[in-house]
Amino acid sequence: MDAVSNSNCEFLPDASSWSGQLSVCGAMRGGLECASCRVKALSLCSALDPVDLKELDSFSKTSHFEARQHIFEQGQTNDAVFNLTAGAVRLSKLLPDGRRQVVGFALPGDFLGFDLKGEHDFSADALVPVTVCQFPLKRFQQFLSERAPAMQRLYELASHELTMAQEQMMLLGRKTAEERVAAFLAGLRNRWEKINGNKVLVPLPMTRQDIADYLGLTIETVSRMMTRLSREKIIVIVPDGVRLLDVPRLMQLAAV
Amino acid sequence: MDAVSNSNCEFLPDASSWSGQLSVCGAMRGGLECASCRVKALSLCSALDPVDLKELDSFSKTSHFEARQHIFEQGQTNDAVFNLTAGAVRLSKLLPDGRRQVVGFALPGDFLGFDLKGEHDFSADALVPVTVCQFPLKRFQQFLSERAPAMQRLYELASHELTMAQEQMMLLGRKTAEERVAAFLAGLRNRWEKINGNKVLVPLPMTRQDIADYLGLTIETVSRMMTRLSREKIIVIVPDGVRLLDVPRLMQLAAV
């Protein structure tokens, strides 16, 4: 996997801004077609031959979102699906009284919009400047119904997402605060590694509040646990992320 | 939906055993083909025309499991998928140190085995006598690749499962003990209603420990919350289930 070079795409803990990092490391240069997409191998499109890819390209639209912009919102009718090519997105649900649960973070290569009908049951918000391939829902569904491999690939992605969701249930239902934070960092590391190849620098484009809402904790507890991991020389907290010093120990604390 | 008659299939709080109830209300009489399956409308098979259904039938096998028998286990290689036609199944994950998280309960009509490859990442155990339609994985995959509507239907089921999983994340991450128990009962009611039409009698084929492991609580807390709901005249605890007295209040406590 050489989709992204390691040298100039590394997460730079001291200086690089997200837009800067992501415009360099990002997947699709505006206006170029799917054929040149750099997250293709990670995404839905890996199942498609060049002909199908061109067809898909013909009704896709590249969109950009600034940090904090809504890509779609809970309750809104679902009329498009997305493939994230650059940036990071928070997926969250709200209760009527304002309590929030983050159900996931989407990174480059991730697909948004598995629920192909009805209303969105969570919101998707750009955490940093974001680029997506956007597909109108109707056209996308028609495309799928005519390409068994694409449907099959999408199923695999959804099924994997379901497995991850069950793992998250284990985390939320049965793990301690320290285990949750350790598992979160270890999990994110593995995802980023597939994207930028870096095994020790873990970008955290989300706030502590977002992490807390993802892990079923409060912002204070997340902060305390990060500090604890830091004191124990397992991580170093850097701007917009962490550097992992002792991955084996981190994975052990994560309680698999 | 008249697949199941109401009169003699009601959950009987005082006398009926699970095997008794389920053999009467159950979906498929041993040896009969898919065409007569009574949970068809709820399941994967609703997407199939009679010809495809016959083809599917040709490589299906009806299996029975006694209460407490394993249908499959976490870590075991995945070589079959199942459609539950009668009974109830607990889906659970274990941590190395023995902590358990129940990731779901399967009821008649539910599909088991969305992850079509690798190893099972949870165990499926019969809570009561169970009947399943069993399909060898390879044949099933081949069947799917040739029937777009079936693949699409399976995708819908998986996608719905994912949505439910996200709802469960909200429950585990952000709801109080009372809200969790209320939401659990309200959710089960809606699922049973589709199966047996009963809106107030909610069978609970699982133990309090199973419920606790599903809700991220302890058995004592589940028991206390059930007692509290009972004291507040919202439910009545009956053998093997609950009777709902005040559904609106229950749904309100569930914090939607």
Next chain:
DNA sequence: CGATACTTTGACCGCCCTCAAGCATCGTGG
């Protein structure tokens, strides 16, 4: 630099867990 947003740290508290005992139900065998 001052305003704003985010993070960290500390002191205290409460919800749920732990530990322990008692109760109900059911199948089994005397």
Next chain:
DNA sequence: CCACGATGCTTGAGGGCGGTCAAAGTATCG
């Protein structure tokens, strides 16, 4: 028919993990 052990459920007393409240520290950006 009842004694019984096994299993599961309920209830109570007390403690701890993580939440709440409050304040100080830090980065970013006009």
